[in-house]
Amino acid sequence: MAAAARIDRLGVVVHPDRPLERALETLRAWSTAHGAEVVQIHIRGQERVVAPTGDAAACDLIVALGGDGTTLAALHAAAPHRLPVLGIACGSLGALTATSADATEEALTRFVSGAWHRRVLPGVGVSADGSEPHVAINDLVVVRKGANQVVVGVHVDGELYVRFAGDGVVLSTPLGSSAYTMAAGGPLLAAGTEAIVVTPVAAHGGSTPPLVVGAGSTVTIEIEGGFGGARIEFDGQIKELEPHVLTTSWCADYATLVRFDGAESAFAGLRRRRILMDSPRVLARDERAAAGARADVTA
Incomplete structure (x- = not known):
């Protein structure tokens, strides 16, 4: 307390x-x-x-x-x-x-x-082309501006993970993993997990699975925006940036919520909120069991 x-x-x-x-x-x-x-x-x-x-x-x-x-x-x-x-x-x-x-x-x-109680929330600091980092509590999104695709290269601690063309990429905290990341097919991270999720958005071909990266690692995102360019969003807010390279850092105790x-x-x-839901087969089984219990009571 x-x-x-x-x-x-x-x-x-x-x-x-x-x-x-x-x-x-x-x-x-x-x-x-x-x-x-x-x-x-x-x-x-x-x-x-x-x-x-x-x-x-x-x-x-x-x-x-x-x-x-x-x-x-x-x-x-x-x-x-x-x-x-x-x-x-x-x-x-x-x-x-x-x-x-x-x-x-x-x-x-x-x-x-x-x-x-204090609920301490981490953030992901993201530096654009070596500038002072902006921090995202939920997620950072790189998304195409127009009809063109963007080309994204993902590196972890200096090693190439994957390059792909598509609509963009989402980097999220555990908190943000239940938002855009989950909608884009990325994994859900349990509260307290110290990791960043990197999720490609509508990648065009190749094999580009979402990646979970430990908080101590550095993720580098290389961006080729094409003729239309790319838009950068931090927690849903557009930043007037047109970076070529984004570099992450972990902010362990960035913000505090009252709980x-x-x-x-x-x-x-x-x-x-039905963002997580049991499968229809399991729900149908529960309904049958509940109906049977009601029948026993009225018999």
Whole structure:
């Protein structure tokens, strides 16, 4: 458990268009009652304004109101200042949100009392052509811009793994392995695994299986964008980069999420959202067993 803490300034990051009024009203009322100031942390491209703009560095806690995308943005804003992020779901509960909007008051009270755990998230640092690394908590995606294919070369610790032409490549953390990586046919990594997944996207021929690389290794991606070029995305956000070589580094303790006792596990969350599902044959067997049990009760 964490230590009890006082909140003097609370930063919020909000979803651009989801209904947030209920959570905002509760958050403001709680802050007023506890003598805390509420400020909004500026996020690039965000036009919705719910509070005066503030600096994340001067906050004691960052609250994300929305879903997983909003929480990712909040994590990136909080990470340089080693601040925890409390994700509040204004909609369905996702992989990163700790609680729902109707439990906002309870969540804030539990935080200041120290009744929470730190969920430390790693990131993948990616340097473009030797520049300062950008960090992805979920994934980095290289994807073709136009109708052309891109040619990608994947090297691990200086050794060539494979070269292929296709739509692009996804590099992900264990957290991100259940997102674009899984959709592209890559493996799902259990929480706590220290590894990066490299997954080709729509490779045209050859043998290009997804690759799991240990956190201590360096992955180098060579990119030939063709006439249309290639687009680079970090956690779904487009970066104005046109690199030829990407190089990875492991960021073990990049960001911190607030987690409460009783929170569902990563696998349970994936099953609840039906991203993971049992096979039809197993489900049909369960239905037959349940029907038999009901018949025995009524007999």
